[in-house]
Amino acid sequence: MPDTADLTALAITLKLAGISTLILLLLGTPLAWWMARTRWRFRFLLEAVVALPLVLPPTVLGFYLLVALGPHGPIGGLVETLGGRPLAFTFTGLVIGSVFYSMPFVVQPLQSAFTAIGQRPLEVAATLRASPLDRFFTVAVPLARSGFLTAAVLGFAHTLGEFGVVLMIGGNIPGETQVVSIAIYDHVEALEYARAHWLSGGLLLLSFLMLITVYALNRRFRLAQP
Helix, strand or coil, rough: CCCCCHHHHHHHHHHHHHHHHHHHHHHHHHHHHHHCCCCCHHHHHHHHHHHHEEEEEHHHHHHHHHHHCCCCHHHHHHHHHCCCEEEEEHHHHHHHHHHHHHHHHHHHHHHHHHHCCCHHHHHHHHHHCHHHHHHHHHHHHHHHHHHHHHHHHHHHHHHHCCCCHHHHHHCCCCCCCCCCHHHHHHHHHHCCCCCCCHHHHHHHHHHHHHHHHHHHHHHHHHHHHC
């Protein structure tokens, strides 16, 4: 059975995934919309930057984020100058790292959903004198609801399983930066396989149920379309 430390690590992990997913949706939605609509010839450069975490080893990304967030880094140094505490080895640092690492899992589904809408529905709304903001919220967002669902679930689930990035940025501080993936590693290293099974099985079941929900709801959305 999981003990108090394991439950605390689980709570930190769920909190991290929830906050990171919310931030990713807030930041990723306008970015995905712009990438789906722009005709900028160098758009592929931004798409490559967004997709970089898909191919970059997590420890590499975590290392550079650690340098940037540390007391001598550009971000951490600025925060410390303004009177804040260094971001490295804090929960805030974990959130920043998770946002960077899970960005493609949110932006790419949203971009694909916005692209699939096409130009025609937006043109019809424009003829009815709908403003660009109205067209986005009343036309684009409802038509892209399956993309929002996929982006939210993938971003949340991907954050649940993070290891390399969170370990580099947050370390392994129980009760503050120790997430489930790190707790599982500690249990395996200590030959505590029973406790590792509980945490691993719980994450496996949760991730599987989330994916089932996504596929089932996306199927319903497709069948509901005229």
